[in-house]
Amino acid sequence: MKRITLLEIYRHPITQKYVNRSGLAHAISTASYAFDFADQKKVNHDLAVKAAFLHDMGHYLWYRNGKWDYHLYKENDIHAIKGAERAHKLLIRLGENPVHAKKIALAILLHTDSYLPKGELELDPLQEVVAMADKADEEPGGGHHYKTISNKEAVKRIKELDKRVEEKMKVGKDQSAS
Numbered sequence: 001m002k003r004i005t006l007l008e009i010y011r012h013p014i015t016q017k018y019v020n021r022s023g024l025a026h027a028i029s030t031a032s033y034a035f036d037f038a039d040q041k042k043v044n045h046d047l048a049v050k051a052a053f054l055h056d057m058g059h060y061l062w063y064r065n066g067k068w069d070y071h072l073y074k075e076n077d078i079h080a081i082k083g084a085e086r087a088h089k090l091l092i093r094l095g096e097n098p099v100h101a102k103k104i105a106l107a108i109l110l111h112t113d114s115y116l117p118k119g120e121l122e123l124d125p126l127q128e129v130v131a132m133a134d135k136a137d138e139e140p141g142g143g144h145h146y147k148t149i150s151n152k153e154a155v156k157r158i159k160e161l162d163k164r165v166e167e168k169m170k171v172g173k174d175q176s177a178s
C-alpha cells in the first residue's frame, strides 16, 4: 500500500480549512517534535507525525463580540473529539490504511484531557508521543495557535518530515503500527 504523505494531507481542502484555523505553525512544530519523540518511544513515525500534524483540527472559533472568548471555549470545547472525527474522515478519503486511521484518530482524541472529567488516562506509546509533542510546542496564553508560517516554509518543512519518515520506513527500523 502506497504511503499517504503529509504533503497530500496538507494540500487537502479540509486540512487547509481546519489546520490553518488552529495554527499551521503549531501543527508543523508538533509534528516535528512527534518525530523525535517517536524515536525515544519506539513508535511508528508515520502515525506519530500524521496524528501530531492533525491533532488540533477540531477547534472551533469561540468568539464573542468579535473577540476570542476563553470562557466560552473552556465551557464548550470538544476539539479533541471533533478533531479525531475530522482527521479520520480525511485520512479515509485520502486512502489511508483504516487501522492506521483509527490509531491516528485515537491519538488525537486523547492528546489532551482538558475536556474530560478528572481522572487518570492510561495512554499507549503513540498517544503519549502526540500529547508530549503538543505540550512541547505550547506557549503561555495559547500563543502557539497564533504563530505564523509562510506557505513556502510550510511545504518545505512538511516535505522534510515526509522524507525523514520515508527513510525510517525504508530501512525497516520503524515499528509496524503502534
Ligand SMILES: [Fe+2]
Residues within 6 Å of the ligand: 055, 056, 079, 111, 112, 134
Ligand atoms: Fe489541542
Ligand SMILES: [Fe+2]
Residues within 6 Å of the ligand: 026, 055, 056, 134
Ligand atoms: Fe495543540
